[in-house]
Amino acid sequence: xAKLSERYKLxxxxxxxxxxxxxxLYGLSNMITELIPEVYIGPIEFSVEYxxxxxxxxxxxxxxxYAAIGASVGEIIFGExxxxxxxxxxxxxxxxxxxLAMYVAGTFVRDPKNKIQVGIAAMLGVIIHQFISMTVDVxxxxxxxEELEVVPGLAESVVIIEGFYFLxxxxxxxxxxxxxxxxxxxxxxxxxxxxxxxMKPRERTDRYSLKEVxxxxxxxxxxxxxxxxxxxxxxxxxxxxxxxxxxDLGGGLETTLIWVSIGMAFLIAVSVIxxxxxxxxxxxxxxxxxxxx
Amino acid sequence: xxxxxxxxxxxxxxxxKVELLNTAYGNDRTFLAKLDPRTLFIWYSFFGIVPWFIxxxxxxxxxxxxxxxxxxxxxVSPVIIFILCLGLLGQGGYLFIAALFFGGDWAVMYPLLVLxxxxxxxxxxxxxxxxxxDPEKLSNGLLKIGxxxxxxxxxxxGYRMLPTLIEEYQHVFQSFRLRGKAPxxxxxxxxxxxxxxxxxxxxxFYPLLLSMAKRARTTVEALETxxxxxxxxxxxxxxxxxxxxxxxxxxYGFLLFSAVYAAALFILF
Numbered sequence: 001x002a003k004l005s006e007r008y009k010l011x012x013x014x015x016x017x018x019x020x021x022x023x024x025l026y027g028l029s030n031m032i033t034e035l036i037p038e039v040y041i042g043p044i045e046f047s048v049e050y051x052x053x054x055x056x057x058x059x060x061x062x063x064x065x066y067a068a069i070g071a072s073v074g075e076i077i078f079g080e081x082x083x084x085x086x087x088x089x090x091x092x093x094x095x096x097x098x099x100l101a102m103y104v105a106g107t108f109v110r111d112p113k114n115k116i117q118v119g120i121a122a123m124l125g126v127i128i129h130q131f132i133s134m135t136v137d138v139x140x141x142x143x144x145x146e147e148l149e150v151v152p153g154l155a156e157s158v159v160i161i162e163g164f165y166f167l168x169x170x171x172x173x174x175x176x177x178x179x180x181x182x183x184x185x186x187x188x189x190x191x192x193x194x195x196x197x198x199m200k201p202r203e204r205t206d207r208y209s210l211k212e213v214x215x216x217x218x219x220x221x222x223x224x225x226x227x228x229x230x231x232x233x234x235x236x237x238x239x240x241x242x243x244x245x246x247x248d249l250g251g252g253l254e255t256t257l258i259w260v261s262i263g264m265a266f267l268i269a270v271s272v273i274x275x276x277x278x279x280x281x282x283x284x285x286x287x288x289x290x291x292x293x
Numbered sequence: 294x295x296x297x298x299x300x301x302x303x304x305x306x307x308x309x310k311v312e313l314l315n316t317a318y319g320n321d322r323t324f325l326a327k328l329d330p331r332t333l334f335i336w337y338s339f340f341g342i343v344p345w346f347i348x349x350x351x352x353x354x355x356x357x358x359x360x361x362x363x364x365x366x367x368x369v370s371p372v373i374i375f376i377l378c379l380g381l382l383g384q385g386g387y388l389f390i391a392a393l394f395f396g397g398d399w400a401v402m403y404p405l406l407v408l409x410x411x412x413x414x415x416x417x418x419x420x421x422x423x424x425x426x427d428p429e430k431l432s433n434g435l436l437k438i439g440x441x442x443x444x445x446x447x448x449x450x451g452y453r454m455l456p457t458l459i460e461e462y463q464h465v466f467q468s469f470r471l472r473g474k475a476p477x478x479x480x481x482x483x484x485x486x487x488x489x490x491x492x493x494x495x496x497x498f499y500p501l502l503l504s505m506a507k508r509a510r511t512t513v514e515a516l517e518t519x520x521x522x523x524x525x526x527x528x529x530x531x532x533x534x535x536x537x538x539x540x541x542x543x544x545y546g547f548l549l550f551s552a553v554y555a556a557a558l559f560i561l562f
Binding site for chain 2: 012013016017018019020021023024025027028029031032048051053054057073074077078081141154157158160161176177181185188189192193196197198
């Protein structure tokens with residue numbers, strides 16, 4: 001019985017296959033979700049956040065580490081870079097949060113045919129991911145707005161809004177686009193998709209360990225990043241900003257500044273519309289080309 | 294109604310593909326596009342991080358002007374900027390309404406606008422830098438700064454495969470529609486129709502998962518035959534591949550100008 005405890009191992013090429021599969025499919029789904037419009041009913045937003053079922057299904061069926069990383073890379077390339085929305089360093093946080101969540105969800109499932117396990121794993125993945133991104137979003141506002149204490153209601157409202165989004169995402173996106181499709185797809189694909197990649201299906205006895213992901217390098221890197229963030233925050237609180245605008249700006253100037261900012265936003269909006277109109281007009285005579293000048 | 298129809302026209306699949314390829318390859322003659330990728334990385338790593346820690350609105354405004362100029366010279370697609378503005382205004386607006394609800398007053402507006410300014414500086418910097426690099430340049434640049442070869446390969450692969458994938462997805466989706474039966478009544482707020490389309494969008498991934506699995510296998514087999522899996526992280530191969538990257542006079546000039554501009558902002562304000 002020594003064979004049963006053996007870990008599920010893949011060759012280099014098989015890892016690459018899982019990676020490419022996960023990357024392309026999740027990337028494609030990201031593009032589609034970008035196109036589906038959001039529906040607002042009052043403050044409640046019914047938007048398709050992401051098709052989480054694709055990475056979840058792949059993480060459950062294949063090696064979760066490569067499927068999870070592939071999905072995150074796919075999101076960055078297709079969903080951000082190609083649409084010109086690459087957020088730079090902000091993507092790092094998304095990458096880590098999403099890969100971690102999907103990986104944990106994948107390792108949770110021992111038996112892909114057990115629907116209850118698959119369902120729990122799917123919700124677990126979504127909850128972990130949304131919780132991390134909620135925390136990061138709250139921290140962003142808390143770090144970004146220095147005069148947080150001065151403004152009444154801002155700190156609380158951020159937490160409330162993000163918390164609300166969190167629940168909204170879990171109950172709407174989570175159930176419709178993670179739980180139901182994953183429970184539907186995993187048992188159907190199990191045993192069918194693996195031979196196409198030239199590997200045997202996962203078995204109940206396969207085990208992964210978290211050690212593969214949380215190595216000493218990751219822990220050290222995380223510590224360094226956290227301390228850097230703390231240091232910057234500390235600097236910005238003390239010496240970075242010697243001019244205290246609250247003290248020397250009167251009410252009049254403040255409103256002018258507000259109007260300047262509003263004007264700026266307005267200017268951007270107007271110029272964008274103008275460019276769009278112009279481009280449309282340029283495109284009209286030669287027909288559908290899209291490449292102006 | 295007229296407006297939504299125009300928007301739907303813009304969002305046709307063909308238009309989307311054209312727009313994507315345009316973003317990727319359309320602007321290789323701008324000033325920023327001629328720079329070395331490393332220059333853009335350095336430039337971005339300053340303007341993408343530093344604004345977070347600046348609370349002086351004049352410095353931020355100065356940076357914003359610079360970013361706007363850079364984005365303008367990079368000839369970024371207006372659709373992208375439009376999406377960016379919507380996102381920024383939407384987020385700020387929500388926070389504002391909620392803050393009012395929790396007992397804030399109009400004074401809340403000001404810090405929120407500063408925050409929006411800050412976010413727009415950061416987003417514009419990333420748009421200007423990353424839209425100016427075509428995929429090949431970006432993947433070479435990433436390879437140069439030590440990102441694994443697999444990631445650099447996936448960028449090129451993604452750009453190559455995406456049009457095919459979109460087309461295939463559309464075919465599957467349309468054939469589902471053709472064989473299926475759309476709901477007879479739209480229901481309250483069209484919910485039946487919406488639910489039907491969303492269900493199809495999800496179901497269409499089932500055949501796509503299988504066909505993509507086959508395609509992934511073919512790709513990897515092709516990579517193996519060419520020895521690419523070994524070549525990804527081989528120093529000699531890397532050196533040969535990246536020998537075209539050079540920092541020129543324009544690169545140093547641009548970096549110097551940015552540094553002087555940023556320093557001037559800090560000194561003046």
